[in-house]
Amino acid sequence: MPYTPSGFFCDRLIRERERRDGEGSLSKPLRFSGQDFNLLKQECMQKKTLFEDDTFQATVESLGYKELGHKSNKVKNIVWKRPKVGGGGGAVQSACEGLRS
Incomplete structure (x- = not known):
């Protein structure tokens, strides 16, 4: 039997119970x-x-380290984009349209 740190079994039971009760679902996200x-x-x-x-x-630091670290070729050309607010004739309201449910 593999070694399990103390509390592991209890944590697993709690997570399973939460999932059963809907925790972690789209309607009740964690x-x-x-x-x-x-x-x-x-x-x-x-x-x-x-x-x-x-x-x-x-x-870039939010992506990780090693393979995705700031010196990695994999992240060299990443451009972080945000919606344009104001300036181009668009209002803040238009930038928030996607947030409406």
Whole structure:
């Protein structure tokens, strides 16, 4: 029998129970770092801003390391894109259209 760290079995049972109860489904997604998608969406819509995640920033470092590190040829030509807000005649509202449900 393979070695399992203490708590592993209990953690697995908890995850299975959560899945059975709908946790992790599209209608009841698991929260990452305490983030609530609907609350974040509402705040962005009210402020008319785009969401920027402090945990997963739009930088090469967020992709990983070694094969996807900042010196890797695989990430050399990555261009981080954001919707254009203002300037080109478009309003913040148009940039937030995709957030509406």
